[in-house]
Amino acid sequence: MALIVQKFGGTSVGDIERIKNVACKVKKERDAGNRVAVVVSAMAGVTNQLVGYVEALSPLNSDEAWREYDQVVSSGEQVTSGLLALALHEMGVPSRSFAGGQIPLKTNHVHGKARIAGIDATEIKKALDGGMAAVVAGFQGTTPDGRIATLGRGGSDTSAVALAAALKADRCDIYTDVDGVYTTDPRLVEGARKLDKITCEEMLELASLGAKVLQTRSVEMAMNHGVVVQVRSSFADTPGTYLVNEEDIVEQKKITGIAYSRDEARVTLTGVPDKPGVAAAIFGPLADANINVDMIVQNVDEIGRVTDMTFTVNKTDLERAVAALQKARPVLQYKEMNADKNVAKISVVGVGMRSHAGVALDMFKTLAEKNINILVISTSEIKISVLIAEEYTELAVRALHAAFELEKA
Amino acid sequence: MALIVQKFGGTSVGDIERIKNVACKVKKERDAGNRVAVVVSAMAGVTNQLVGYVEALSPLNSDEAWREYDQVVSSGEQVTSGLLALALHEMGVPSRSFAGGQIPLKTNHVHGKARIAGIDATEIKKALDGGMAAVVAGFQGTTPDGRIATLGRGGSDTSAVALAAALKADRCDIYTDVDGVYTTDPRLVEGARKLDKITCEEMLELASLGAKVLQTRSVEMAMNHGVVVQVRSSFADTPGTYLVNEEDIVEQKKITGIAYSRDEARVTLTGVPDKPGVAAAIFGPLADANINVDMIVQNVDEIGRVTDMTFTVNKTDLERAVAALQKARPVLQYKEMNADKNVAKISVVGVGMRSHAGVALDMFKTLAEKNINILVISTSEIKISVLIAEEYTELAVRALHAAFELEKA
Numbered sequence: 001m002a003l004i005v006q007k008f009g010g011t012s013v014g015d016i017e018r019i020k021n022v023a024c025k026v027k028k029e030r031d032a033g034n035r036v037a038v039v040v041s042a043m044a045g046v047t048n049q050l051v052g053y054v055e056a057l058s059p060l061n062s063d064e065a066w067r068e069y070d071q072v073v074s075s076g077e078q079v080t081s082g083l084l085a086l087a088l089h090e091m092g093v094p095s096r097s098f099a100g101g102q103i104p105l106k107t108n109h110v111h112g113k114a115r116i117a118g119i120d121a122t123e124i125k126k127a128l129d130g131g132m133a134a135v136v137a138g139f140q141g142t143t144p145d146g147r148i149a150t151l152g153r154g155g156s157d158t159s160a161v162a163l164a165a166a167l168k169a170d171r172c173d174i175y176t177d178v179d180g181v182y183t184t185d186p187r188l189v190e191g192a193r194k195l196d197k198i199t200c201e202e203m204l205e206l207a208s209l210g211a212k213v214l215q216t217r218s219v220e221m222a223m224n225h226g227v228v229v230q231v232r233s234s235f236a237d238t239p240g241t242y243l244v245n246e247e248d249i250v251e252q253k254k255i256t257g258i259a260y261s262r263d264e265a266r267v268t269l270t271g272v273p274d275k276p277g278v279a280a281a282i283f284g285p286l287a288d289a290n291i292n293v294d295m296i297v298q299n300v301d302e303i304g305r306v307t308d309m310t311f312t313v314n315k316t317d318l319e320r321a322v323a324a325l326q327k328a329r330p331v332l333q334y335k336e337m338n339a340d341k342n343v344a345k346i347s348v349v350g351v352g353m354r355s356h357a358g359v360a361l362d363m364f365k366t367l368a369e370k371n372i373n374i375l376v377i378s379t380s381e382i383k384i385s386v387l388i389a390e391e392y393t394e395l396a397v398r399a400l401h402a403a404f405e406l407e408k409a
Numbered sequence: 410m411a412l413i414v415q416k417f418g419g420t421s422v423g424d425i426e427r428i429k430n431v432a433c434k435v436k437k438e439r440d441a442g443n444r445v446a447v448v449v450s451a452m453a454g455v456t457n458q459l460v461g462y463v464e465a466l467s468p469l470n471s472d473e474a475w476r477e478y479d480q481v482v483s484s485g486e487q488v489t490s491g492l493l494a495l496a497l498h499e500m501g502v503p504s505r506s507f508a509g510g511q512i513p514l515k516t517n518h519v520h521g522k523a524r525i526a527g528i529d530a531t532e533i534k535k536a537l538d539g540g541m542a543a544v545v546a547g548f549q550g551t552t553p554d555g556r557i558a559t560l561g562r563g564g565s566d567t568s569a570v571a572l573a574a575a576l577k578a579d580r581c582d583i584y585t586d587v588d589g590v591y592t593t594d595p596r597l598v599e600g601a602r603k604l605d606k607i608t609c610e611e612m613l614e615l616a617s618l619g620a621k622v623l624q625t626r627s628v629e630m631a632m633n634h635g636v637v638v639q640v641r642s643s644f645a646d647t648p649g650t651y652l653v654n655e656e657d658i659v660e661q662k663k664i665t666g667i668a669y670s671r672d673e674a675r676v677t678l679t680g681v682p683d684k685p686g687v688a689a690a691i692f693g694p695l696a697d698a699n700i701n702v703d704m705i706v707q708n709v710d711e712i713g714r715v716t717d718m719t720f721t722v723n724k725t726d727l728e729r730a731v732a733a734l735q736k737a738r739p740v741l742q743y744k745e746m747n748a749d750k751n752v753a754k755i756s757v758v759g760v761g762m763r764s765h766a767g768v769a770l771d772m773f774k775t776l777a778e779k780n781i782n783i784l785v786i787s788t789s790e791i792k793i794s795v796l797i798a799e800e801y802t803e804l805a806v807r808a809l810h811a812a813f814e815l816e817k818a
Contacts, residue, residue, distance in 0.1 A: 016462060016465045016466060019466070020466070050488065053425060053488075053492055054491075054492070054495060056425045057425060057428070057429070057492060057495045057496050057499060058495045058496075058498065058499050062498070064498050064503075064504075064505070065495060065498055065499075067505070067506075068491040068492070068494045068495040068498065068505075068506055069491070069495070070491075071487060071488075071490060071491030071494070071506045071508070072487075072488050072491035072492055072495075075484035075485075075487050075488050076484075078480060078481075078484050078487075079459065079462075079480075079481050079484050081480060082463075082477040082478070082479075082480030082481035083462055083463070083466060083477070083481055085477045085480070086463060086466045086467045086474060086477040086478070086481075087466050087467075089467065089471070089473050089474055089477065090466060090467050090474075094473075095473075096473070096476070096477075097476075097477055097480045099480070099557075101510070102555055102556075146511055147511075148508075
């Protein structure tokens with residue numbers, strides 16, 4: 001008898017009929033002889049509505065405000081947990097709901113983006129041992145002083161994986177509105193192929209690059225605690241994609257997948273005096289304004305006296321970044337600043353890069369053949385990202401997908 | 410420095426602007442030098458929506474189902490508590506929210522209609538002592554085994570009065586969409602007058618008779634714990650109506666107010682054999698079906714062998730009542746059953762009845778003058794109720810209001 005954690009996202013529990021559909025999936029897993037704990041998100045749209053209320057009242061620039069944000073926003077998952085437990089009960093499946101504080105799932109004090117400090121699984125185990133399905137409100141826990149804390153958007157994934165780790169579950173199934181992880185976005189590339197397996201490291205790169213399948217922290221947690229995670233569809237009854245260790249991938253291709261993101265904007269400062277500490281002088285004001293910088297490149301002119309600095313920030317932060325840098329101009333002494341919102345980041349990802357040389361070259365050649373200009377390049381051990389003009393996004397992704405033969409299994 | 414509990418109902422917190430308006434009222438009370446704890450209902454419409462979800466999933470015929478009902482439905486007040494605390498915070502009023510379980514307000518196990526077992530006011534006192542406004546989610550508490558329990562519709566009134574008792578508050582202000590308790594429904598009678606004071610006993614009779622101002626249990630609790638309660642308007646800045654003890658009413662009129670209810674239906678069984686135990690035989694099946702019976706009259710025929718039994722039930726229970734009695738006909742051996750939904754109950758209420766004779770006579774005369782036929786009569790120490798045809802409701806209330814000179818202060 002296996003113990004399985006199932007997680008259902010907001011679209012999967014979006015209305016009463018879908019909640020009934022989820023109850024069927026839980027029942028089916030139990031009828032197959034398994035013990036089941038379920039983690040649920042808020043019904044689609046509910047969290048946005050609650051966040052809207054909060055933002056209408058507060059700029060959320062204090063700890064106190066974030067505490068109340070959590071008090072409000074966590075209610076969406078609480079509602080779904082009760083509704084799913086009710087649906088199960090009516091199908092003859094004994095069940096009970098748990099809000100985060102009722103488990104308790106313990107967190108630190110960082111309201112709005114809390115990290116899990118630990119899960120006391122006693123009560124959930126008691127429910128499972130009593131033959132019940134445990135239905136857990138995702139996304140939330142309780143601080144040491146008894147306030148509700150939420151785990152950040154997408155936090156229900158992390159709740160599910162953490163619960164699977166605490167229960168030593170045999171598997172954690174993440175049900176979502178796609179039926180697995182694809183070589184790239186199937187809406188962009190017709191030949192995009194569902195992967196049977198992907199390594200946690202690749203998933204991490206894809207998740208942080210804009211393939212919105214799993215919350216980054218849930219993947220880290222799966223990796224650290226050896227939780228077997230499967231991403232699968234709520235709507236189709238097909239196998240999904242398993243997150244695995246690198247050694248479980250027998251035949252490695254050069255590249256596993258291609259991600260793209262239109263969320264970034266480029267900023268270039270030209271003619272910055274090239275002296276020690278210039279990078280710190282530029283990025284200090286941005287860090288002070290709580291702006292994350294992603295890609296960074298620096299060019300030195302031939303004589304080596306001035307430098308051009310290009311980097312990317314989230315589009316939503318661009319205005320504030322520009323303001324901060326204008327303010328710092330007397331110190332930075334750059335010649336010009338120019339910014340561009342119409343850019344896209346294209347990334348090829350794969351642990352195969354470690355053993356296959358020439359991936360970067362293949363990528364640059366492919367883009368060059370299509371006359372796509374590369375603005376910025378950044379790389380990690382298993383990823384190469386380039387910034388290009390946004391209008392070439394589809395063309396670039398399709399060309400790279402074909403060049404790396406990702407449509408072939 | 411007084412300690413005041415303020416309670417705001419669903420209409421008063423119906424949207425973000427109204428929540429800000431409530432925050433102003435809280436701030437004003439604090440600016441006057443008082444310490445304030447606030448109890449809030451769910452935003453208007455939210456509870457109905459949540460109940461709708463629940464009822465779409467379950468007939469709510471088990472304890473387990475009611476537990477999940479509470480898990481779902483309690484979230485509405487939790488949301489408002491967070492939003493109001495946020496609004497206060499942004500106005501510079503230090504504040505924090507408390508869900509029922511965070512206080513904790515302890516209840517028994519009767520989910521959906523739980524009774525308060527006790528309030529541990531330590532944390533709320535700590536917040537008040539620290540200069541904060543405490544914002545409490547009404548309508549809810551926590552059972553001994555840590556499940557959320559709700560107090561029944563209108564339960565936030567009871568939360569507020571119980572909190573006022575636990576904190577030994579100087580006053581409990583119940584803010585609502587009317588500006589006090591009236592001699593009768595002002596929508597029906599132009600001359601209806603707001604009462605400055607009303608006794609708890611009268612308020613109890615009015616509340617249970619359909620004047621939907623306060624939850625019955627909150628009035629009982631105010632009476633038992635000597636809590637000073639004021640019913641007042643969220644929207645107008647005028648004094649409301651105080652609930653007082655009988656000795657605080659100096660000049661007693663015969664009648665304090667007139668209530669009406671269109672929620673009841675009449676059932677008459679004719680020709681029931683008049684033998685001992687017949688009443689039990691009739692009302693047993695109704696009790697088994699969980700149907701409350703309100704007014705009851707029994708007439709015996711001249712010879713004393715058969716009897717006619719008339720009683721009222723809630724309109725929503727009528728169909729089930731008729732079915733239960735049809736099933737019991739072989740035992741009851743009544744001749745005919747007839748039922749009527751088109752009835753209204755009109756009640757005159759006043760502690761003055763104890764010292765003024767002839768109130769019943771005045772009432773019956775007034776109705777007779779308008780040719781209104783009385784179907785059923787029932788009385789208590791401070792109340793006389795009559796059942797009449799529904800179409801005469803307005804006429805009866807207006808005639809009685811004039812006859813007892815209630816428009817005069």
